[in-house]
Amino acid sequence: MRTGLTYLLKSLAVLISRLSAFAAQYRALPTLGFTHFQPAQLTTVGKRATVWIQELLWDLRNIKRARDDIGFRGAKGPTGTQASFLALFDGDHDKVEELEKLVATRSGFQYIYPVTSQTYSRKIDIDVLAPLASLGATAHKIATDLRLLASLKVVLFDANANSDMTDVIGQEVEEPCESTQIGSSAMAYKRNPMLSERVCSLSRHLMVLQQNALMNSSVQWFERTFDDR
Numbered sequence: 001m002r003t004g005l006t007y008l009l010k011s012l013a014v015l016i017s018r019l020s021a022f023a024a025q026y027r028a029l030p031t032l033g034f035t036h037f038q039p040a041q042l043t044t045v046g047k048r049a050t051v052w053i054q055e056l057l058w059d060l061r062n063i064k065r066a067r068d069d070i071g072f073r074g075a076k077g078p079t080g081t082q083a084s085f086l087a088l089f090d091g092d093h094d095k096v097e098e099l100e101k102l103v104a105t106r107s108g109f110q111y112i113y114p115v116t117s118q119t120y121s122r123k124i125d126i127d128v129l130a131p132l133a134s135l136g137a138t139a140h141k142i143a144t145d146l147r148l149l150a151s152l153k154v155v156l157f158d159a160n161a162n163s164d165m166t167d168v169i170g171q172e173v174e175e176p177c178e179s180t181q182i183g184s185s186a187m188a189y190k191r192n193p194m195l196s197e198r199v200c201s202l203s204r205h206l207m208v209l210q211q212n213a214l215m216n217s218s219v220q221w222f223e224r225t226f227d228d229r
């Protein structure tokens, strides 16, 4: 889990960096802002992107916290006690502690959970999946904004030039389109924002996964039950 979160943090940092460059580039480009999805007031393309970036930065912080909090279960027996190790070392408690530290270090962990049952607490799964589900909400919001913008076909003019059609910069947001990509069998001219659609779909799946951790953690009877398998 820790390694996986590290991969994710790197990708997220790249995304934030690219989006920041985009926001800086278009910081002064005016566009129509919406409240309640109704045309409201002018904003800028770059400013809108900063709303996305801020949420991604919070996700980065939360995921990093979750990763850095992950500890090691340690060398503990089937009910979470160290009775079998104590017997192995003829009652030498120090050796039991030392073994646990050595095993943890070999596994790349400094922090060992002081108390466990047969397994590490499934609350840990909740704490890892929570910031991931939250990232899902951020990604879903961003991709939905992109889908709506792609549909609106808002045309942008160069504010510094004379406003006739020769100054049209382009549409605010459009997904890249392959040369052979077709919209649908009946309407080949359509340009569906299919990348954003996929982001939304995967995001919903990510958000739903957290429910599993909540359910699983809540049914851990005593030291552990097996009805969760």
Ligand SMILES: *[C@@H]1O[C@H](CO)[C@@H](O)[C@H](O)[C@H]1NC(C)=O
Pocket (backbone or CB within 6 Å): 119, 122, 212, 213, 216, 217, 220, 224, 225, 228, 229
């Ligand atoms: C639920 O927790 C148990 C530990 O009691 C674990 O073995 C199992 O993989 C978990 N199941 C899911 C679906 O997370």
